[in-house]
Amino acid sequence: MSKIHVTTTVNGDTVEFLAESRDTLLDALRDQLGLTGTKEGCGTGDCGACSVLLDGVLVCSCLVLAAEVQDKQVETVEGLATGAELHPLQRKFIEHAALQCGFCTPGILVAAKALLAQNPDPTESEVRFWLAGNLCRCTGYDKIIRAVMDAGAEMRGAN
Amino acid sequence: MRLHTPKTFEQAVAIAAAAPGKTRFLAGGTDVLVQLRAGMVSPDDLIDLKHIAGGKDISATGDGGWRIGIAVSGAELGRHAGLVADWPGVVEGMQLVGSTQVQGRATLVGNLCNGSPAADSVPALVTAGAKVSVIGPQGQRDIAVEDVPAGPGRNVLQPGEMVTALILPPRGKHGGDAYLRFIPRSEMDIAVVGAAVNLRLDGAMITEARVALGAVAAKVMLVQAAAQAIIGTALQDADLDALATAAIAAATPISDKRGTADFRNDIVGVLVKRAARIAYARAKGAVK
Ligand SMILES: Cc1cc2nc3c(=O)[nH]c(=O)nc-3n(C[C@H](O)[C@H](O)[C@H](O)COP(=O)(O)OP(=O)(O)OC[C@H]3O[C@@H](n4cnc5c(N)ncnc54)[C@H](O)[C@@H]3O)c2cc1C
Ligand code: FES
Ligand code: FES
Numbered sequence: 001m002s003k004i005h006v007t008t009t010v011n012g013d014t015v016e017f018l019a020e021s022r023d024t025l026l027d028a029l030r031d032q033l034g035l036t037g038t039k040e041g042c043g044t045g046d047c048g049a050c051s052v053l054l055d056g057v058l059v060c061s062c063l064v065l066a067a068e069v070q071d072k073q074v075e076t077v078e079g080l081a082t083g084a085e086l087h088p089l090q091r092k093f094i095e096h097a098a099l100q101c102g103f104c105t106p107g108i109l110v111a112a113k114a115l116l117a118q119n120p121d122p123t124e125s126e127v128r129f130w131l132a133g134n135l136c137r138c139t140g141y142d143k144i145i146r147a148v149m150d151a152g153a154e155m156r157g158a159n
Numbered sequence: 160m161r162l163h164t165p166k167t168f169e170q171a172v173a174i175a176a177a178a179p180g181k182t183r184f185l186a187g188g189t190d191v192l193v194q195l196r197a198g199m200v201s202p203d204d205l206i207d208l209k210h211i212a213g214g215k216d217i218s219a220t221g222d223g224g225w226r227i228g229i230a231v232s233g234a235e236l237g238r239h240a241g242l243v244a245d246w247p248g249v250v251e252g253m254q255l256v257g258s259t260q261v262q263g264r265a266t267l268v269g270n271l272c273n274g275s276p277a278a279d280s281v282p283a284l285v286t287a288g289a290k291v292s293v294i295g296p297q298g299q300r301d302i303a304v305e306d307v308p309a310g311p312g313r314n315v316l317q318p319g320e321m322v323t324a325l326i327l328p329p330r331g332k333h334g335g336d337a338y339l340r341f342i343p344r345s346e347m348d349i350a351v352v353g354a355a356v357n358l359r360l361d362g363a364m365i366t367e368a369r370v371a372l373g374a375v376a377a378k379v380m381l382v383q384a385a386a387q388a389i390i391g392t393a394l395q396d397a398d399l400d401a402l403a404t405a406a407i408a409a410a411t412p413i414s415d416k417r418g419t420a421d422f423r424n425d426i427v428g429v430l431v432k433r434a435a436r437i438a439y440a441r442a443k444g445a446v447k
Binding site for chain 2: 024
């Protein structure tokens with residue numbers, strides 16, 4: 001079957017790739033574009049490890065077809081840092097030891113970035129509900145929540 | 160699998176009607192992509208509906224109701240102040256669907272057409288008296304939401320037919336609705352029981368009511384006897400007990416890993432009372 005030619009923007013760069021109709025955005029990011037920061041935990045929308053922003057909206061890239069992103073803006077974890085300078089969320093995750101194996105981390109960073117963009121000063125329970133679709137088998141979540149709240153505070157200029 | 164991106168409903172229907180094999184529509188894809196991956200469905204033609212003009216619109220109808228486009232996501236629904244004010248139960252049902260990530264994609268019509276007996280947005284759509292506009296090779300028709308599911312994973316749409324919009328009736332004065340579900344955790348699970356109540360008051364007295372249950376039968380069910388139990392009452396304790404008794408009598412739950420039939424029956428009674436209290440308070444303007 002003929003492949004579908006897709007042109008889209010990923011982390012600000014125009015990219016092109018060929019996709020099978022059944023390929024997901026997650027497949028395309030990892031296998032075609034070599035952006036392996038985005039992880040596959042389940043492939044069924046349950047774990048959030050594959051979280052990316054699609055036109056600014058937080059989605060599971062395993063639940064988006066690769067062909068659907070034609071002419072869209074995709075942001076992955078690779079787009080968080082500016083050159084060598086980490087995003088405040090990334091720094092706070094390290095500072096708070098908010099990761100162990102790190103498999104969930106890219107998805108949580110992207111999801112947390114989306115939260116702080118629309119709610120710069122979330123309560124703890126808002127952070128927990130927002131991140132309910134991001135599973136972590138290691139940390140017990142507490143340090144993740146603290147790191148997100150602390151990053152929010154820094155980004156607001158509160159400390 | 161061929162992927163289509165029609166720009167109009169007419170094109171979409173023409174593609175569906177001409178397709179020789181299995182077709183599926185793609186709205187948010189939060190059911191379709193999971194089913195594709197699991198090998199549960201293997202469509203020859205997948206028709207993406209998100210390029211059809213007007214799909215993202217929520218507009219007021221001439222009579223004071225709402226017309227919701229087929230590509231409106233749960234998150235977009237929740238941000239629409241007018242809809243939240245009129246039909247808080249419908250919005251809270253949809254917003255229980257999945258995670259933040261799922262809310263960015265999932266649609267009301269997808270939730271309905273997927274045909275799950277546990278679909279969280281459907282009971283409140285049923286109690287609201289919502290209907291869907293459908294077009295197909297035979298032309299246009301409207302179907303009441305309660306008549307759309309045909310059993311687990313099935314709906315009554317004929318080959319080539321599709322939904323073009325969801326229509327909510329005018330809220331009118333002194334009305335309120337609510338939806339509650341029980342899950343064993345606080346987020347991200349499938350309803351063990353769902354209960355929706357919509358009612359209208361004249362003073363303290365309930366003059367109109369609709370009650371619907373999810374996850375306790377092969378389809379979401381409208382329970383007329385439960386509504387009758389509270390119409391003409393001021394929702395006193397005895398009326399709430401009669402409501403619960405009627406709802407439990409109508410439910411035909413199965414026992415599975417999420418709960419036994421006995422447990423589900425108990426929860427039906429608990430949730431339907433709580434939902435009725437919330438709907439009543441909303442109708443009085445006491446709470447959002
Ligand atoms: C992690 C996760 C958690 C979930 N949690 C919940 C939950 O808590 N509660 C719940 O109820 N559901 C849940 N779901 C299921 C799913 O998200 C919902 O059913 C959702 O509303 C489906 O909408 P969609 O737009 O994604 O549908 P799609 O997957 O695009 O479509 C679903 C079905 O509807 C049909 N369809 C779509 N639009 C039309 C149309 N206009 N005309 C005709 N047919 C159409 C499609 O052909 C398909 O069969 C969850 C799913 C995931 C992945
Ligand atoms: S891989 Fe997409 S949600 Fe788990
Ligand atoms: S750090 Fe291991 S899954 Fe979260």
